[in-house]
Amino acid sequence: MKQQDNYRFQVNLSGMINILSNHLYSSPKVFLRELLQNAVDAVTARKGMEHDYEGRIHIELAGTGSGATLMMEDNGIGLTEDDVHQFLAMIGQSSKRGKDLIMEETSFIGRFGIGLLSCFMVSDEIVMLTQSAKGGPSLEWKGKPDGTYSIRELETALSPGTRVYLRCKPGCEVYYETENVEKWLYDYGALLPYPIELRTERFEQVVNPAVPAWIAQPELARGQRNEVLRFGESLHGERFGDFIPLRTSSGRTGGIAYVLPQAVNLHAKKNHRVYLKHMLVSDQAENILPEWAFFVKGVIWSDELQPTASREHFYENEKLEEVRAELGESIRAELMRMAEYDPDRLRHMIQLHALSMKALAVEDGNFYRMIHRWLPFESTYGRRELGELIDDNPNLYFTATLDEYRQITHVAAAQSLLVVNGGYIYDAELMASLPAINAKVRTERLLPEDVSLTFTDITAEERMRYYELTRMADAALQRFRCRVQLKRFKPVELPALFTLSKESSEFRSLKAAEEASPDVLSSVLHSLGSSFNPEAAYSTLYLNLDNPVVARIFMPVNAGGLVNTVEMLYVNALMMGHYPLNRQEMSVLNQGILRLIEAGLAADAQKGGGPQ
Structure with missing residues (x-):
């Protein structure tokens, strides 16, 4: 038997960078989130070793345009040379060891070992200086997008932690602009428990303010109304007038649902901001709240959901389903609390977002009972x-x-x-x-x-008087499968009312589809139409004898124009009922308009009012 040869897969790192840039991540700006994530995890790891230790993250921007550089430094646990070889040189190997990098519970954010590669989207080289808090020499690591890297020991000992240096890649200048970096750092790190210091040639400041207590305990937000509303405006970029605290029963997911200041469409895109372990995962999450909660924009944090490899979405699994249901229950409970203790506030919310409230009322009878009057x-x-x-x-x-x-x-x-x-x-x-x-x-x-049934029947005498004219009108509409009945009803201004039975409605829809279909399908629909009960598939046109026009039509002296006039009343009643006209009905309308024009021109000619 021939000997079997075994081989290893080869990874084209430049191709991998292209995949990250164009398919895995939504934008190259996520390199900042990945750097922040590594820094936060390093700080978290060191905090597990030294309980009196205080973590910090520092960013510096220097230069402009293609000469710009960015440095991010943390005072976290740092890396030894073994760590560097194991975790920076092996794609898919996370520094957060565990049996299952996706599903395992961990206090760390990252778990896929590919985050640092995102920096190659904006820089042709990554330079990292690191000193492990466990001891050993200080190291310099340089990585390139072709898959090569170098390590050298530094002669000068550094303090524990890590610094990452990036130089602007041509075409990526926008990702090094001060205003953008400041905004994105705030977006990603607004809820981080460690200060993020940003230093530029013009200023030095802490990007993320201290996290308010009501973030971790959303029920406290009710007593900090103005602060909560300002916070929502700073994150979502729009002004809100109300909010609802959110929290699951476990306390591991919570946040604030900001009530939109204007009514929105049922199918409007949801833009909830979701933070995983204090780091922004997505600012356009759509599946974190129930479908009926489209009247709010959420700022939601969690430490129990499983992120995808891009860390921009969550796996749609039982845990996410459970969290979504509990957050929905949190909204429902707050609305019911308003119904009992603050009805005016709820009433205003219902008037603005009636569709959402109705969607919830359909699902929950108790909620419907509480709010139905509004x-x-x-x-x-x-x-x-x-x-x-x-x-x-x-x-x-x-x-x-x-x-x-x-x-x-x-x-x-x-x-x-x-x-x-x-x-x-x-x-x-x-x-x-x-x-x-x-x-x-x-x-x-x-x-x-x-x-x-509320119409008044004509008298027996009137029935006999109008019998022949009614028969003529009825015969005129036979080709439309419509019967004529004379009644008296209000308003007198309405000359005719068209009604459909269930069968006639279905038959009319079938005929409309038959007209619009190709020959083969049209013949099939025609065959289906033959299955209808010919008596039940009739519509009815009620003519209002109290209406002056109808009364004049049914005078014997006007019998000659009865057919044309009834056909026009039929078409008018269809349009009043917002029914689409078929070809025959459209033809009647066009011919009626032409006859009206001709009659008008003839009358002008008799008066000598023709064109000069």
Whole structure:
């Protein structure tokens, strides 16, 4: 048998740098976060050895443009030569030893051993001076993006800690500009427990202020309202008017949910800032809070979630799901606390973010019970709070779709019939479940054909008088599968009302799809249409005999123009109900407009008013 040869994978480090720059990290600016992370971990490690020790991180910027250099120094645990070979020369080997670098619980931030490589995105060389707190010589390490590095012992002993020097890579000048470095250091390190000192040729200052006590204990934020709001503005860059403290039952995740000052779309992008072990992981985290909490922007810290290799997102696992649910419960509990102790504040929040509140109310019956009177709904009585509508009439009708509401709103309003528009997201569901949380209320879905039950029938004498004309009108609309009925109803200004049964609505949608489809699919849809009950798939056009125009149409002297006029009333009723017109109906509309123009021109000609 032929001998088997074994080989090792070869890593192209320059190719790896390209992957880091263009695929793993969102931006080269993360090199600052990676340097900060290494410094913080070094300080954390030394603090575990010396309990009276105080950590610090110092950054210096010198020069401008392509001649700029950046130095970051920490007084942490430092590295021995063995540490350098093991942790800086082996990709994937983290200095935070453990059985599972991803899932193991640790007090350190980094765990993948690739962070320092991110510096090659902005510098062609990394120079590091280090002195281990455990003893040994001071070392200089130089690394290049081609995968080579050198180590030499320094003649002068350094104090324990590490310094990293970077010189600006051509094209990367923006990452060495003072304003950017200052901003990014604050972004990444605003919650770090160690001071970050920045020195430039113009100033020296601590970038991150002392972390307030209410960060670790969010429930204390209620007593520091102005400070909390200012802090949110400094991080998110916008002014907020309210906030909600967040905390999980374990206390290992918490923060502040800032209430947005304006209403937002249900599908608006979520931009929560999440800090892992005090370091910013993402300023655009979308999955840390429940979907219904789109009315807040969070500043959230955690020490229990597992970051991805880029440390810009979290693994979607059971722990994240648990944390998300508990943070959602924290928001829910605070809103319910407001309902009991600060209703005016909650009422203002509901008026601004009604959609979010309705989304939560659908999920939680107890919350719905607490806040239902303040939820706004569109109705035939105007846009009102639900409590006001209940006080007016505890028996509420609602529609399930926006089209249904548009069909009946004029008729229902004219007859003082209270109907709630359930066509917007969550509204029909909330109206249907309202009796379950308020026993004094009754709700019922109203269909457009139900409104016709309130119409007044014409008399037997009128039925005989208009029988022949009604038959002609009915025959005119047969090709549209629509029947005509004469009624009297309010408002008198409305000449006609078009209504659809469930079957006729489905049939109409099928025909619309058939018109817009290719021949093969159109034939399939046509076959489906033949399965409908021909009697049930009819719509109804109610003509209002109290309307002066309709009354004139049904005079015997106007019988000649009846068909054309009824067809135009039919098309007008469709448009009033916001129904799309099919080809036949569009043709009727166009022909009717042309006849109207011709009639107008003929009348002008008879009066001698033709063109000169």
